[in-house]
Amino acid sequence: MTKEMLDLKSVNYDRVLRRYDIQMESKESPEDLAARMVPDDPLLKRVAEDVVFMRYKSVNDDVNAAMKGYTPEDVIEKGLIRGMDIVGELYGRGIYFLPHVMVAADAMDKGVKICEQRIKGIRETRGKVVMHVAEGDPHDIGKNIAAVLLKSNGFTVIDMGRDVPIDDVVQTVEREKPNMVTGTALMTTTMSAFPKIAEKLQKRNINIPFICGGGAVNRAYVESYPMGVFVAKAIQGPLMANKAMEGWDWRKLRDNWDKLTSVKD
Ligand code: B12
Incomplete structure (x- = not known):
């Protein structure tokens, strides 16, 4: 193997990571799309953005902060699910790829688990x-x-x-x-x-x-x-x-x- 073959600086990742099954509809970036689709409320906005931008580390704090103003059910529905909707849109447009979706799904899952701990189930089963x-x-x-x-x-x-x-x-x-x-x-x-x-x-x-x-x-x-x-x-x-x-x-x-x-x- 020659030294040139190992020179990763010469690799054009735009071409390696291109999806061929999707025609790019627009040049809109994830940030542009998120700005249009995230909730207005700053607490829910951060939660939705954590999913969209795969901020696995800040989900915990942001979900807990949002639960000070909203019920866990609302944080799931209006924050986490909204974030995943945006991820789905980005995937559909060929802007995000499967690895993005998988990491975003993990961030969402982590957020749902935090909400679940807070939701108090009624003891007697219905x-x-x-x-x-x-x-x-x-x-x-x-x-x-x-x-x-x-x-x-x-x-x-x-x-x-x-x-x-x-x-x-x-x-x-x-x-x-x-x-x-x-x-x-x-x-x-x-x-x-x-x-x-x-x-x-x-x-x-x-x-x-x-x-x-x-x-x-x-x-x-x-x-x-x-x-x-x-x-x-x-x-x-x-x-x-x-x-x-x-x-x-x-x-x-x-x-x-x-x-x-x-x-x-
Ligand atoms: C996240 C995701 C993944 C993740 C899944 C992670 C996980 N743990 O779930 C990963 C990356 C693993 C994945 C893999 C694949 N995916 Co995928 N994925 C998605 C994506 C982007 C979002 C789905 C999602 O979670 N939505 C959010 C949730 C909340 O929505 P939901 O499940 O529909 O649930 C809502 C309601 O339906 C309802 N609901 C659902 N169930 C129930 C049950 C009850 C009781 C109730 C009351 C309500 C309810 O409540 C929820 C909201 O309130 C979609 C695109 C999209 N826009 O939907 C593609 C999508 C579903 N995937 C798709 C495909 C093709 C794949 C792959 C085959 C890709 C590939 N080539 O490898 C693989 C699967 C391979 C395999 N067989 O194992 C296609 C399916 C196409 C089709 N119609 O058949 C989609 C539509 C993308 C696309 N446009 O092509 N994917």
């Missing part, structure tokens, strides 16, 4: 929920947030994690007898697990609401199989779970979906 991310899918941020909110509303959560095989979900539901089961899918290649789970549960005479969310699915898709009830936001989890505890079945949840989800979050 019901049981089995949660999972679809087989083949690693995207668990939304599911983790929904789990925190369900726990903080007094529900016992059996969190099966991500990339969960269809039969494991079915067996866990059979064994644990929850009041509600949830699924998250962010990839078009993984969302087809949901109708398969629903079919297997129905064959075992299990008819509980199957709450499905994640960027890959929409209401029409989720309502195309039995038991499916669509959710667009994590905050809708406790809403659905409370109704399930009142005895609403999946058909009633679907029929009243517009009214239920129009509640301000």
